[in-house]
Amino acid sequence: MSSKQEIENILEQAQQAFAAIEKLGISKRVALMRTVADEIEALGAELITTAQDESHLPEGRLVGEKGRTIFQWRSYADALERGDSLSVSIDTANAERTPPKPDIRKTSVGLGPVTVFGASNFPFAFSTAGGDTASAIAAGCPVIVKAHPGHPKTSQIMADAITRAVEKSNYPSGTFSHVFCETYEEAQLLVSHPIVKAVGFTGSNKGGMALVEVANRRPDPIPVYAEMGSINPVFLMPGKLKASAAELAKQYVGSLTLGVGQFCTNPGLAIGVQGPELDQFIEAFQEEILKAVPAPMLNGGIAKSYLANREKLLGQSGVDTAAVASAEAAEGCGAATVAVALGVDFLINDALQEEVFGPFALIVKCKDADELLAVTEKVHGQLTATLLATNEDLAAHSELLAVIQNKCGRIIFNNFPTGVEVCKSMHHGGPFPSSSNVQFTSVGSDSIKRFVRPISFQNWPDAFLPVELQNSNPLGIWRTVNNELTKGEIS
Amino acid sequence: MSSKQEIENILEQAQQAFAAIEKLGISKRVALMRTVADEIEALGAELITTAQDESHLPEGRLVGEKGRTIFQWRSYADALERGDSLSVSIDTANAERTPPKPDIRKTSVGLGPVTVFGASNFPFAFSTAGGDTASAIAAGCPVIVKAHPGHPKTSQIMADAITRAVEKSNYPSGTFSHVFCETYEEAQLLVSHPIVKAVGFTGSNKGGMALVEVANRRPDPIPVYAEMGSINPVFLMPGKLKASAAELAKQYVGSLTLGVGQFCTNPGLAIGVQGPELDQFIEAFQEEILKAVPAPMLNGGIAKSYLANREKLLGQSGVDTAAVASAEAAEGCGAATVAVALGVDFLINDALQEEVFGPFALIVKCKDADELLAVTEKVHGQLTATLLATNEDLAAHSELLAVIQNKCGRIIFNNFPTGVEVCKSMHHGGPFPSSSNVQFTSVGSDSIKRFVRPISFQNWPDAFLPVELQNSNPLGIWRTVNNELTKGEIS
Numbered sequence: 001m002s003s004k005q006e007i008e009n010i011l012e013q014a015q016q017a018f019a020a021i022e023k024l025g026i027s028k029r030v031a032l033m034r035t036v037a038d039e040i041e042a043l044g045a046e047l048i049t050t051a052q053d054e055s056h057l058p059e060g061r062l063v064g065e066k067g068r069t070i071f072q073w074r075s076y077a078d079a080l081e082r083g084d085s086l087s088v089s090i091d092t093a094n095a096e097r098t099p100p101k102p103d104i105r106k107t108s109v110g111l112g113p114v115t116v117f118g119a120s121n122f123p124f125a126f127s128t129a130g131g132d133t134a135s136a137i138a139a140g141c142p143v144i145v146k147a148h149p150g151h152p153k154t155s156q157i158m159a160d161a162i163t164r165a166v167e168k169s170n171y172p173s174g175t176f177s178h179v180f181c182e183t184y185e186e187a188q189l190l191v192s193h194p195i196v197k198a199v200g201f202t203g204s205n206k207g208g209m210a211l212v213e214v215a216n217r218r219p220d221p222i223p224v225y226a227e228m229g230s231i232n233p234v235f236l237m238p239g240k241l242k243a244s245a246a247e248l249a250k251q252y253v254g255s256l257t258l259g260v261g262q263f264c265t266n267p268g269l270a271i272g273v274q275g276p277e278l279d280q281f282i283e284a285f286q287e288e289i290l291k292a293v294p295a296p297m298l299n300g301g302i303a304k305s306y307l308a309n310r311e312k313l314l315g316q317s318g319v320d321t322a323a324v325a326s327a328e329a330a331e332g333c334g335a336a337t338v339a340v341a342l343g344v345d346f347l348i349n350d351a352l353q354e355e356v357f358g359p360f361a362l363i364v365k366c367k368d369a370d371e372l373l374a375v376t377e378k379v380h381g382q383l384t385a386t387l388l389a390t391n392e393d394l395a396a397h398s399e400l401l402a403v404i405q406n407k408c409g410r411i412i413f414n415n416f417p418t419g420v421e422v423c424k425s426m427h428h429g430g431p432f433p434s435s436s437n438v439q440f441t442s443v444g445s446d447s448i449k450r451f452v453r454p455i456s457f458q459n460w461p462d463a464f465l466p467v468e469l470q471n472s473n474p475l476g477i478w479r480t481v482n483n484e485l486t487k488g489e490i491s
Numbered sequence: 492m493s494s495k496q497e498i499e500n501i502l503e504q505a506q507q508a509f510a511a512i513e514k515l516g517i518s519k520r521v522a523l524m525r526t527v528a529d530e531i532e533a534l535g536a537e538l539i540t541t542a543q544d545e546s547h548l549p550e551g552r553l554v555g556e557k558g559r560t561i562f563q564w565r566s567y568a569d570a571l572e573r574g575d576s577l578s579v580s581i582d583t584a585n586a587e588r589t590p591p592k593p594d595i596r597k598t599s600v601g602l603g604p605v606t607v608f609g610a611s612n613f614p615f616a617f618s619t620a621g622g623d624t625a626s627a628i629a630a631g632c633p634v635i636v637k638a639h640p641g642h643p644k645t646s647q648i649m650a651d652a653i654t655r656a657v658e659k660s661n662y663p664s665g666t667f668s669h670v671f672c673e674t675y676e677e678a679q680l681l682v683s684h685p686i687v688k689a690v691g692f693t694g695s696n697k698g699g700m701a702l703v704e705v706a707n708r709r710p711d712p713i714p715v716y717a718e719m720g721s722i723n724p725v726f727l728m729p730g731k732l733k734a735s736a737a738e739l740a741k742q743y744v745g746s747l748t749l750g751v752g753q754f755c756t757n758p759g760l761a762i763g764v765q766g767p768e769l770d771q772f773i774e775a776f777q778e779e780i781l782k783a784v785p786a787p788m789l790n791g792g793i794a795k796s797y798l799a800n801r802e803k804l805l806g807q808s809g810v811d812t813a814a815v816a817s818a819e820a821a822e823g824c825g826a827a828t829v830a831v832a833l834g835v836d837f838l839i840n841d842a843l844q845e846e847v848f849g850p851f852a853l854i855v856k857c858k859d860a861d862e863l864l865a866v867t868e869k870v871h872g873q874l875t876a877t878l879l880a881t882n883e884d885l886a887a888h889s890e891l892l893a894v895i896q897n898k899c900g901r902i903i904f905n906n907f908p909t910g911v912e913v914c915k916s917m918h919h920g921g922p923f924p925s926s927s928n929v930q931f932t933s934v935g936s937d938s939i940k941r942f943v944r945p946i947s948f949q950n951w952p953d954a955f956l957p958v959e960l961q962n963s964n965p966l967g968i969w970r971t972v973n974n975e976l977t978k979g980e981i982s
Contacts, residue, residue: 023893082974084971089915102910104917106918111929221703391954401955405946411947411951413952413955415593425595425597426582426595427947431944437714439945446580453929454900454937455901456902461904480575483569483570
């Protein structure tokens with residue numbers, strides 16, 4: 001456990017490391033990140049068994065998540081090597097102009113020390129060695145991870161791997177720190193301290209907004225990237241429903257029950273217009289739910305919350321329980337559940353949008369296309385929205401599409417939101433309350449951009465410029481020179 | 492004057508316009524921006540005489556600023572046409588992979604209605620038709636400008652020009668609104684209202700932070716881009732001083748007194764190591780200050796504040812007035828002033844860093860290189876920092892350079908910070924307290940990025956994608972496809 005004084009010391013070390021990281025330069029940082037990936041790859045069975053024990057997630061899932069975590073470090077290192085996150089641009093001088101035009105060159109540098117609060121539901125990919133840590137390191141920022149209390153041993157194994165990589169790569173020890181907080185005050189200090197320049201968080205709305213509020217009390221604003229809950233609406237469009245209602249329901253329940261529904265992209269809300277096709281969909285959905293086998297949730301607290309939140313939602317006026325998995329759910333397990341409500345009830349009661357973290361879905365039956373539009377306008381900001389639709393459905397619903405697009409960070413066609421691809425084009429974030437900052441992603445290499453700031457050099461001598469800005473383009477990266485992208489040198 | 496109800500109505504119109512703007516698409520938005528530029532260009536002598544009357548700025552300066560304003564609209568339109576602010580990236584599908592890799596395509600859309608609070612010191616370029624308005628429109632956001640009370644008639648002429656362009660381009664009237672606020676509550680509503688999704692501000696620290704605090708009280712966080720005060724330190728390095736102390740002083744005072752010192756990039760702080768060269772610099776500086784002719788400031792309030800803030804700073808312990816312009820300053824005019832203090836006094840008193848908005852500079856004499864470093868570490872966040880230095884000076888001061896870089900948004904070599912070039916590579920922003928958001932610029936085409944958010948389309952049918960994401964690349968823009976930049980089509 002870390003006392004307040006220990007945290008102060010750790011932050012001082014991070015501050016010192018920040019200057020050293022900048023000085024060591026981009027190529028060495030790319031190498032550091034690849035070494036972290038290698039160290040994680042080299043972790044043996046202990047990592048998986050420890051995480052299984054602490055998270056109740058199955059081996060196959062954890063092995064996959066380990067691969068994803070390694071891929072994050074490697075692909076973000078690649079993005080840094082390509083110069084993506086530097087966003088270099090150069091405007092050369094023109095002495096003939098009145099007044100003379102100066103030479104201006106812009107690159108990006110790290111914000112400073114970053115605190116990361118990991119999530120319980122991805123003990124590897126969104127925790128200690130997860131995307132927030134990898135992207136902040138790529139940005140040139142030292143990282144202080146607050147260990148998640150749900151998987152402290154797993155967190156320590158990952159922290160040790162990163163620390164080994166930091167040592168092997170001759171980076172200062174303050175580059176990465178791992179902190180166990182005993183009190184809320186200690187966790188707050190990791191946000192309020194003047195040395196901390198940004199915060200990454202994945203978890204509940206309550207947890208994320210508490211950090212935003214701590215940051216708001218600072219004299220100096222800093223970004224808090226809180227990726228919070230989402231119920232990820234799925235729109236059941238008439239043409240598609242007509243063609244394959246039963247098949248869609250089956251796929252839907254597969255996505256809903258994946259990982260016992262413990263994903264921030266879990267599709268917890270389905271919306272359609274009432275009629276025989278929607279009834280057929282609901283019927284097939286119920287059958288699939290009944291067949292689902294309850295599985296252990298991440299921990300007792302989450303299982304308890306699942307029951308309590310489900311009960312609260314099922315108790316709302318107009319909400320009917322349609323089906324609960326028939327196999328008995330042992331203590332700590334989550335039983336898949338589906339409920340149905342009418343659009344008119346959804347419109348007047350925000351409680352129907354409360355996230356039930358786990359394998360729970362609410363199907364909202366709208367009486368017609370107008371009510372579907374009204375319900376959609378009422379939906380809060382989301383990480384994702386999914387359309388199960390034909391092209392004809394899309395063509396017929398342009399107004400609805402515009403409203404949906406305005407509500408989400410990722411819009412999916414005939415696919416399901418779970419399974420967040422790690423790539424440059426991914427946007428994992430969305431309008432509030434799904435995230436606290438709608439402008440940045442927490443998955444994919446563009447997540448590095450959360451932790452950098454631009455800096456311009458004016459009339460600076462070439463030899464003293466950061467390498468990425470020098471005339472000869474020593475890194476061989478794409479640069480915008482006088483508004484044109486080029487890998488060329490500047491003569 | 493606008494009542495609360497009128498503001499509510501204006502915001503509702505902006506909200507409706509937002510959807511329409513998105514639908515009208517990028518090419519029409521580029522055309523709208525060029526029409527705004529044409530309308531401003533067509534404004535006759537009335538604009539200049541009105542602005543002269545309201546701001547006391549000379550005709551030549553205002554004619555130049557009008558050109559700069561037009562250039563902002565045109566160059567931001569060009570950037571939008573090139574796709575810069577869309578940051579398009581595409582990762583194509585791979586059905587062979589396990590699990591199958593989806594097709595993900597990311598572009599950028601406007602945040603929603605944006606409120607702009609303009610500055611008094613640039614009645615054209617940073618006010619009603621200024622950079623914040625131009626960049627928000629480029630982003631696809633409707634804009635509500637709160638007219639600056641310092642130049643209401645100028646503001647109205649500019650607003651009318653934009654409104655004509657909006658009408659000629661068949662954009663909805665809610666695309667641009669111009670509001671006069673009678674009370675602080677009305678101005679607050681332009682930040683606190685749920686329809687508003689971002690705020691642009693240029694002005695004082697007090698004004699900017701008041702808006703940040705209003706935004707912090709919202710349930711949903713929104714970005715407030717406040718570009719606030721800065722004293723723009725100039726580092727007088729020994730080699731350069733030795734070579735040309737008197738010439739540097741002359742150039743410095745030219746930058747300091749330009750526009751009666753009423754620039755956010757005014758170089759209000761000079762720092763050097765004591766010795767005969769620094770004494771020579773100070774002596775020459777004094778001579779130049781004595782020769783400076785006091786000129787009318789923007790308005791009586793600013794002139795009064797200049798006197799009060801200067802008096803407060805000159806009254807600090809250890810601060811000696813070195814010279815005040817000898818010509819008598821008429822009421823409302825600002826007389827150039829220079830003061831001197833020792834590093835030891837600067838280190839213990841933050842009041843020596845208070846901005847004195849106007850033609851005022853404080854020269855800090857450090858006793859040695861160590862004190863210079865300590866003083867630099869003490870300097871608050873700045874829009875700019877300038878080094879008057881030889882290459883040998885740079886080579887000998889790498890530690891100092893790293894500290895300076897960490898404090899500013901733009902770092903200048905043997906040039907002066909006034910004259911902010913409008914180009915993609917410009918970063919006009921900096922660590923707090925110079926701006927409230929260190930990650931974005933308020934000048935140059937990258938300022939558009941303040942007002943957009945990313946959105947990803949997964950497995951979306953080509954015909955229904957936004958044009959910039961379609962296979963055939965109809966806009967002919969640069970796109971990152973599978974991590975490679977290309978203007979090519981996707982087959």
